Amino acid sequence: MPPDAPKDTDEAGADANRRLYLDDLVLGQRFLSAAHALDAAQIQAFAGQYDPQPFHVSDEAARGTLFGGLAASGWHTAAITMRLLVESVPIAGGIIGVGGEIAWPRPTRPGDLLRVESEIVEIVPSKSRPDRGMVTLRSQTRNQRGEILQTLTARLVVPRRRPL
Amino acid sequence: MPPDAPKDTDEAGADANRRLYLDDLVLGQRFLSAAHALDAAQIQAFAGQYDPQPFHVSDEAARGTLFGGLAASGWHTAAITMRLLVESVPIAGGIIGVGGEIAWPRPTRPGDLLRVESEIVEIVPSKSRPDRGMVTLRSQTRNQRGEILQTLTARLVVPRRRPL
Numbered sequence: 001m002p003p004d005a006p007k008d009t010d011e012a013g014a015d016a017n018r019r020l021y022l023d024d025l026v027l028g029q030r031f032l033s034a035a036h037a038l039d040a041a042q043i044q045a046f047a048g049q050y051d052p053q054p055f056h057v058s059d060e061a062a063r064g065t066l067f068g069g070l071a072a073s074g075w076h077t078a079a080i081t082m083r084l085l086v087e088s089v090p091i092a093g094g095i096i097g098v099g100g101e102i103a104w105p106r107p108t109r110p111g112d113l114l115r116v117e118s119e120i121v122e123i124v125p126s127k128s129r130p131d132r133g134m135v136t137l138r139s140q141t142r143n144q145r146g147e148i149l150q151t152l153t154a155r156l157v158v159p160r161r162r163p164l
Numbered sequence: 165m166p167p168d169a170p171k172d173t174d175e176a177g178a179d180a181n182r183r184l185y186l187d188d189l190v191l192g193q194r195f196l197s198a199a200h201a202l203d204a205a206q207i208q209a210f211a212g213q214y215d216p217q218p219f220h221v222s223d224e225a226a227r228g229t230l231f232g233g234l235a236a237s238g239w240h241t242a243a244i245t246m247r248l249l250v251e252s253v254p255i256a257g258g259i260i261g262v263g264g265e266i267a268w269p270r271p272t273r274p275g276d277l278l279r280v281e282s283e284i285v286e287i288v289p290s291k292s293r294p295d296r297g298m299v300t301l302r303s304q305t306r307n308q309r310g311e312i313l314q315t316l317t318a319r320l321v322v323p324r325r326r327p328l
Contacts, residue, residue, distance in 0.1 A: 046243075049243075049247070050243035050244065050246055050247050051243070051246045051247065051250060052247070052250060053250060053258040053259065054258065055258065055260075065257065065258070066257070066260060066321065067260075073246065074261055075239065075242055075243045075246050078239055078242065079210075079213075079214035079215070079239045079243065080214065082214055082215045082237065082239050083213070083214045083215065083216070086215060086216060086217060093229065093230065094217040094218070094219065094229070095217065096219075096230060097238055097268065098267065098268060098269075099265070099266050099267030099268055100265070100266060100267075101263070101264070101265050101266075102263055102264060102265075102266060103262065103263030103264075104261065104262060104263055105262075157230065
């Protein structure tokens, strides 16, 4: 069989880890993460190290601010989202982002149960690098009431299964 | 004196913390942060909790990947950048971001010394909320060689000193 002949076998099916290459992804493909339960102690620990502002470290101090009560740093929401993405979007070679757009329409609060739903919205094979391509993944992080806490549109480098 | 009369005194001058309101900011205004020294242990600790992929937790495992060696999670670079912003951009009410664009043109490595330089690129008083406005802050995170590790263009909510 010539090396460029179509293959009938689905190599992904033979992969126990079901890692997805660029060739395996389709527009509209969706991934749902597990849930992460957030509490005040986690919010304060992250904020103490990376975002030590009153509204992220003290419920009392937060009451007099725009937040009106303890809220997680947006970067904490982003970090938890990344953990949930690593566990729910099985891209071959891992999730390697070159950048993206992020928005926090609503504060993340103690007691929130975070879940991330992601969708493939763009797939662009590289013209100069036949072994890879760029994939745009749109991820919404929601709480237990379905309210959107974060939207992330990330551009990922994804390897190809069969370089052309 | 009527409550809406212009005030001659510069309230910022009386503020020992020199916190900046929307009215105090000007386009092109720049802020330079202190430096943060990053090491492998910090990279691995963050990644273990939020981005447990091989290239962020093990130098050996990273060698066979696009990174070619241990690299920090982009969200770790973002979190360190936030810490440096909190310490270097003295906005009244704190740094409250509603979102933005982020890019990681180059991996952050063990041994890197991170510094953030920020510039005010847009100031838009709110039409519906006279007590605040939106400010766009563009921040570059560089290493000790001046190489850009991250660019962040963030939209911040900033209070006004004197509501109109």
